[in-house]
Amino acid sequence: MFINCTTFDDDAKSASADNGMPTLRRVKISSEDFYKLRGSVDTVRPLVESVFDDIIDALVKPLTAEESSPPEGKDEKEETAGVTVTAESYPAAAEEFNRVFLDNRWGDGLPMVPPTPERVKWMLSGTKRKPNEVLGKINPKQGTATIEKIAINAVMAGAKPEYLPVIIAVIEAMTDDEFDDLHVLASAGSFNLLTIVSGPIAAEIGMEANIGFMGHGWRANNTIGRAVRLSTLNIGRTWPGKNDMALTGRISPHTFFTFSENADMSPWEPYHTGRGFKAGDSCVTVGSIHGESQLNHFYGGMIGTWTAEGILDRMVEDLVRTGRRGYFMWGTKGVGKYLGSGVGALNHMIILFPELAAEYKKMGFDQKGLQDEVYKRTSIPYDDLNPAERKSLQTAIELGVIPTDRKEVFTTALKTGGRVPVLIAPEDLHFFVAGGAPGCAFSFNYYRIPPYNKTALMTRRITGATLTRAGKLE
């Protein structure tokens, strides 16, 4: 039997059904009481006493006929092929459409564009891929993502057909068998999604990469992100407080964080070249990031003076602080199926403004060179580590949390006179160039291994475009 708080009751019920055991017995405890009283045995005692008999009953009371033979699940096909609304005028019909969709939890709370067959056909003109092509499943309900469903949601988001191949590539990444979309879409931790477009398609479709690139006013940035939001909401079937338990909501909830590299001003090759793609390709990189205030600012900008070395120092300081804080969890298996999942070592997505990247280039660094330099600078003297940190890192080697190909680095480092990395590998630093002049440098981070799958950072090539010169590849 399963114990859950009242706040999570819908979520627990939904998860039981999603995992094939709809009649799993659950005992609810009051959220109001549990979170307040759980801090000690004495304070939580009255709450346990109040539900003790219910727990015992759940363990020993024979299953009812209904519990023993839960009805077979049925494919939840679309309730109807669609919906028809009628009204006296177009504004009234549009209002009614928005009401019906939001009442059905098919919307995100902002007014949407009606997904009529004509409009969806227009959206599909942006890709040569077939409408019935299946990309994969979206959590938590494992809804099937097809090109057509993504196009419907893209229409609702207000996107244009030339954006569709980018949106498709994001969903392709999120539905990859190895990508953890569950944590970012459903976790109480208010985690969030970062999408960065690199390569020539970004400028061609009008993505903003200059001053204000993470803000409002940019139809491509904003509606690509919104189409991803609506697609995940409708295909994966999430809803706030029901099975998307983000306590504060997810900041920038309607569009996530969606922008492009500034190819015009960047002194480097696009980010995706470091991930095995060609410079001329157009790609999306999709990554989960910590929620709420987990943006780390390294400055730049126009108020204070800055130097490339000074910003590097701030970056190193932050990486050491956040990395070392996680050392104590490196020596655990993690919270999921894969070793080190959801705890310990981090990935860092670091956004550099073009002038800063140019300075680093003058210093002789490309992205790979900067990765190696920062990795070196963030290593900590072994002799400075406390016994608990040393033990945790040693356990991480023994458990295999530190992967085989990095074992020697850490084994060598964990000795008197050694320097111990705060990151598993230099490749866990991801440098993007975005923003204008002046700009600022900042980063997001997230678990190197997420809780529910192998990775939450993936780069996919954009394909199948029909309306742009870039992204046409099959």
Added chain:
Amino acid sequence: MSEQTVKLELLNPRGMVEAMPVSAPNPRVADLAGKRIGLYWNSKPGLDNFYKVFEELLKERYPTATTTWLRGAFLIRDDDADAWLPQIDTFVYGVGD
């Protein structure tokens, strides 16, 4: 009442969800006396205190019952489940949420 003049046909944005095989919970134990009860904890704070009180109350009512704390991932790992199965007769899964 005015004649309705605008009609919008709208496509459904939701993805199809395929039915998955359904399982029933295992039959219950008839009584907890002498039984080995697993208490699963995913390490979220506070559930340990909850379980400590639960163990005390259990001992009072079923002095011959024993408890085993099972500590693991958010979703129980298959290898953990295989290892624990021979050690318990029934179990409680609690999360700190």
